[in-house]
Amino acid sequence: MGKVIGIDLGTTYSCVAIAERDGPRVIPTRTGQHTLPSVVAVTESGKRLVGNLAKRQAITNARNTIYGAKRLIGRRWDAPEVQRALKLVSYDAVKGPHDDVRLMMGGRQFALPEISAMVLQDLKATAEEFLKEPVNQAVITVPAYFNDNQRQATKDAGRIAGLDVLRIINEPTAAALAYGFGKGLEQKVAIFDLGGGTFDISVLQIGQGVFEVLATAGDTFLGGEDFDERVIVWLVSDFNDKHGVDLRQDKMALQRLRDAAEKAKIELSSVQEVDINLPFIYSKAKGDALHLQRQLTRDKLNELTGDLVERTSRICSQALKDARLNTSDIAAVILVGGMTRMPKVQQAAQQFFGIPPSKGVHPDEVVACGAAIQAHLLSSGVSDTLLLDVTPHHLGIMVAGGLFDVIINKDTTIPTSARKIFTTVRDGQNQVRIMVLQGESSQAEENELLGEFVLDGLREAKRGEVKIEVIFDISADGIVSVSAKDVETGRAQAITVTASSGLTEDEILEMAARGGDTGLAPALPSADTTARLKEDVQKVLLDIEALLPKARPAIDGTDFGADALKKAEYTIARAKTALASNNVAELHDSLKPLERTLTLLRNVMQKLSV
Amino acid sequence: MTRTDQEQLLERAPKLNAHADLTAAGLTSQEAFLLSQVDGSTPASILADLVAIDERTLIVQLRRLEQLGLIRWAGDDEAAKPGSTAVVPRVTPTPPPGVLESCDLSVDDQQRILEAERTFATMNHWQVLGLAGEVTASDVKRAYFAASKAFHPDRYYGRNLGSFRERLERVFLRVKAAHDALVDDALRTKYRAKVPVPSRATTVPGVHVTPIQPAKVETPEEKRVRLERHRQEILANRRQARVEKHVRPNSAEAVAKNRKADELYQHGLGQLKASQAFAAAASFKIAMTYDPLNAQYRAAFAEATELAQGDRAQQLAQSAAKAEGQGDANAAANDWARAFELSPQRADYAIRAAAAFLVANNVDRALHFSAQAVEVAPNRIEACKVAAEACERAGDKTQALVHWQAAERLDPADSHVKNSLKRFSK
Ligand SMILES: Nc1ncnc2c1ncn2[C@@H]1O[C@H](COP(=O)(O)OP(=O)(O)O)[C@@H](O)[C@H]1O
Numbered sequence A: 001m002g003k004v005i006g007i008d009l010g011t012t013y014s015c016v017a018i019a020e021r022d023g024p025r026v027i028p029t030r031t032g033q034h035t036l037p038s039v040v041a042v043t044e045s046g047k048r049l050v051g052n053l054a055k056r057q058a059i060t061n062a063r064n065t066i067y068g069a070k071r072l073i074g075r076r077w078d079a080p081e082v083q084r085a086l087k088l089v090s091y092d093a094v095k096g097p098h099d100d101v102r103l104m105m106g107g108r109q110f111a112l113p114e115i116s117a118m119v120l121q122d123l124k125a126t127a128e129e130f131l132k133e134p135v136n137q138a139v140i141t142v143p144a145y146f147n148d149n150q151r152q153a154t155k156d157a158g159r160i161a162g163l164d165v166l167r168i169i170n171e172p173t174a175a176a177l178a179y180g181f182g183k184g185l186e187q188k189v190a191i192f193d194l195g196g197g198t199f200d201i202s203v204l205q206i207g208q209g210v211f212e213v214l215a216t217a218g219d220t221f222l223g224g225e226d227f228d229e230r231v232i233v234w235l236v237s238d239f240n241d242k243h244g245v246d247l248r249q250d251k252m253a254l255q256r257l258r259d260a261a262e263k264a265k266i267e268l269s270s271v272q273e274v275d276i277n278l279p280f281i282y283s284k285a286k287g288d289a290l291h292l293q294r295q296l297t298r299d300k301l302n303e304l305t306g307d308l309v310e311r312t313s314r315i316c317s318q319a320l321k322d323a324r325l326n327t328s329d330i331a332a333v334i335l336v337g338g339m340t341r342m343p344k345v346q347q348a349a350q351q352f353f354g355i356p357p358s359k360g361v362h363p364d365e366v367v368a369c370g371a372a373i374q375a376h377l378l379s380s381g382v383s384d385t386l387l388l389d390v391t392p393h394h395l396g397i398m399v400a401g402g403l404f405d406v407i408i409n410k411d412t413t414i415p416t417s418a419r420k421i422f423t424t425v426r427d428g429q430n431q432v433r434i435m436v437l438q439g440e441s442s443q444a445e446e447n448e449l450l451g452e453f454v455l456d457g458l459r460e461a462k463r464g465e466v467k468i469e470v471i472f473d474i475s476a477d478g479i480v481s482v483s484a485k486d487v488e489t490g491r492a493q494a495i496t497v498t499a500s501s502g503l504t505e506d507e508i509l510e511m512a513a514r515g516g517d518t519g520l521a522p523a524l525p526s527a528d529t530t531a532r533l534k535e536d537v538q539k540v541l542l543d544i545e546a547l548l549p550k551a552r553p554a555i556d557g558t559d560f561g562a563d564a565l566k567k568a569e570y571t572i573a574r575a576k577t578a579l580a581s582n583n584v585a586e587l588h589d590s591l592k593p594l595e596r597t598l599t600l601l602r603n604v605m606q607k608l609s610v
Numbered sequence B: 001m002t003r004t005d006q007e008q009l010l011e012r013a014p015k016l017n018a019h020a021d022l023t024a025a026g027l028t029s030q031e032a033f034l035l036s037q038v039d040g041s042t043p044a045s046i047l048a049d050l051v052a053i054d055e056r057t058l059i060v061q062l063r064r065l066e067q068l069g070l071i072r073w074a075g076d077d078e079a080a081k082p083g084s085t086a087v088v089p090r091v092t093p094t095p096p097p098g099v100l101e102s103c104d105l106s107v108d109d110q111q112r113i114l115e116a117e118r119t120f121a122t123m124n125h126w127q128v129l130g131l132a133g134e135v136t137a138s139d140v141k142r143a144y145f146a147a148s149k150a151f152h153p154d155r156y157y158g159r160n161l162g163s164f165r166e167r168l169e170r171v172f173l174r175v176k177a178a179h180d181a182l183v184d185d186a187l188r189t190k191y192r193a194k195v196p197v198p199s200r201a202t203t204v205p206g207v208h209v210t211p212i213q214p215a216k217v218e219t220p221e222e223k224r225v226r227l228e229r230h231r232q233e234i235l236a237n238r239r240q241a242r243v244e245k246h247v248r249p250n251s252a253e254a255v256a257k258n259r260k261a262d263e264l265y266q267h268g269l270g271q272l273k274a275s276q277a278f279a280a281a282a283s284f285k286i287a288m289t290y291d292p293l294n295a296q297y298r299a300a301f302a303e304a305t306e307l308a309q310g311d312r313a314q315q316l317a318q319s320a321a322k323a324e325g326q327g328d329a330n331a332a333a334n335d336w337a338r339a340f341e342l343s344p345q346r347a348d349y350a351i352r353a354a355a356a357f358l359v360a361n362n363v364d365r366a367l368h369f370s371a372q373a374v375e376v377a378p379n380r381i382e383a384c385k386v387a388a389e390a391c392e393r394a395g396d397k398t399q400a401l402v403h404w405q406a407a408e409r410l411d412p413a414d415s416h417v418k419n420s421l422k423r424f425s426k
């Protein structure tokens, strides 16, 4: 296996890391930062932008700039959360062919995994440049509270970006791994993760190198953007009172408000008051511009967002209850996510757990580092550290009356397996439909549908007489399989539940193939440019291999010899891999070093003949 | 049961139910052994021979296993057809029990898993976690964590495990069930009332699994010594066996048992000749269940096991060489590494693994395998060279120098070594 990276694909910021012998480290972006804004855009001229560049031009190009894609990924168009979220964004969205959400950018529709893939591709390229080798595998994190459809959509995003996703792990779990890895801890910890879009709390027990998740809880719609939203509403309603203008109707104004609100919120983490100044925010008619100017204090911010902070405490106590622990059992509280820099949030965490939060973990980087550690553990066969993760939601089926019957409880360690017997509800009923659901509501329809199938050919009998056994399995990879069996006849049906990201397999393949279309990888080459590239690489390789036997003894005798030869060998090996895999990007990347090697060998030979 | 009923069943093959809940079953060891021989293709009449019980008892026991939901009769469910196009029948290959196979697991690991699977089937929760005496929640946790490290499927992530993937999952589930039943104070008290805690932690005969301690890693040196001892045993046993043939007691039962065991043994020898070392090992293993004290079987088993590992190592070496030819240093490195793990006396595998890991830029692993190479073959210059390079790449100059110097002693004329040492003296 090549190197496997860990990626924290955040709502607002993403981060990539690699773990090796000496522990994890963050891979800096091309501009030297440790995180990348999860923002993508298409400019006027049709160029695709990702990260800082995309974020910087967001104000002038609000309609074609997409942020917060993670809030929508893997969700259905009709979901109330989606409709609520879409009201607040400055880009357009349409209903996709599979009841999924598609976003408009540069006059074209994009599926959400496609948008996330652009961010992933950028991180992949960053890692490749840093590590100087192709990277094809990753562990990606998601909020613990993501359901299987959201996880699958994230996996699909990885595939579209050309990454084989070894495992999707939970962000708080990753944070715990980074916090405790190699420290020989024996304790229970709480991970408090308040990010841009989501809140997650996990309780883990650490011991003997094992990290066991005891409970997770969270809210996928509680994060920094909700804090920003409170500030925006405060600004907008005041403006409306004064000028009778609803600024939210203007997409550009809304984007400026969003930026200003976030900036003010962040500044208030270190100062007591800030001035918000948005000149020319609206113009009624020519020469009649309106300006927005207000002062926001820390106290006011705390007041506006008090209920949000309050909600975190409620979710914490739920998690502790699920883990059957008291706050006094928790030896350390680890704060993760940008929002935990807000003093009020820190206070709330400290008040709830009764201990000051642990210092020494970097809230923006710890998740990616944990992902990198798990990547390292899985790919290197290390056996002294193990993660025991759980399934974050109840899993079960729909039964008569539209009720949800739970078969595997949330917070069950995976892999796991469970079975339950059901009976027919009608006389002479000869088939049953098994609808596999995930969620917390007792009403089936309020939960997420993961898949369905029919068991037919049942023996016709009085209702309640035919017994059907339903078996759920979850593998260590989190893959759910469900089977149903007529207990008496042994007749059975089964499915492997492939949670749906809203995309079909064909669409994913097509999007992956269109990789070049994202404007991040080199444009998808036509068949003959590939052929030409291959020819070039082959030609240089042949030249090198002709020279090498003669040059080798000569080089070997020089001081730099061993190193140069090793480098040459690596270059050759890499080119051969590229040839074998037909990968254009790799072919492209290997040509230059090959040519350098050839020049070096030629120089050596020249010196020899002189 | 009518006579014909029984006859009919004898012709049919019982099949193991996937996901059978062995924990709840409470089987006798006789039943567990029978269950371990059920593979979906062996008819009951032959099973009777395999487990050495009479056909009547066998049918009774199979009926009971069926009632417990552990087995069904092959052919019963063959008629089922998919109900709708959206439904893909799940593949649940029923793994044949108790058979070693060719996969990315060492024979030791395979045996560890098989024996856990077999013995856990009849153990109570205390025994599965190796608990005894006054048990607290944290004792349970500690035992569970240790067992998880041994049996959680992630430990073998990305490897081809064959039927062992499911076995491993089953074993882990069994461990987890024990943990879940005992970690909670109230549940534990309740369970204790039903099933008393053993006063001494049990280790079942033949089980090397001590869940509380992580499996001990054998050094290559220890492994070599052990294998050599096996070889000596084989020779000694062959001599012994010849003598014993003449002095064995001659009771009818013993003769019958011996016949079956010997058939299996002969069968295994045939398999060995046909280069099916894994299958042979399984045959000898079953032969041993008839006659556990027979040193000849034991020796043959050890020999077959070693051969099987050697075979697999050779396969891996071939595929490593091929990967090298294709320039895939990573794949090559991993294959060399596994080959070496299976044939720990082959220093050349370790050397090639280390070299390939260096090309693949994986200094960590290169260091590991070059160290192993030097340990196994301290007098091979290639071992010293690759170890020196690995140390240099890892930035450990002191250790690199030691290796370069060792290489120099082995071949003072080697120009590569000379140049490197020159570089060091600067
Ligand atoms: N110093 C700060 N004070 C308050 N909030 C902050 C601060 N720094 C960042 N944030 C907020 O944290 C959120 C981003 O956190 P992050 O952990 O990167 O989120 P995600 O992982 O969901 O992308 C944003 O809402 C941002 O405004």
Ligand SMILES: [Mg+2]
Pocket (backbone or CB within 6 Å): A008, A010, A011, A171, A195, A196, A337, A367
């Ligand atoms: Mg985050």
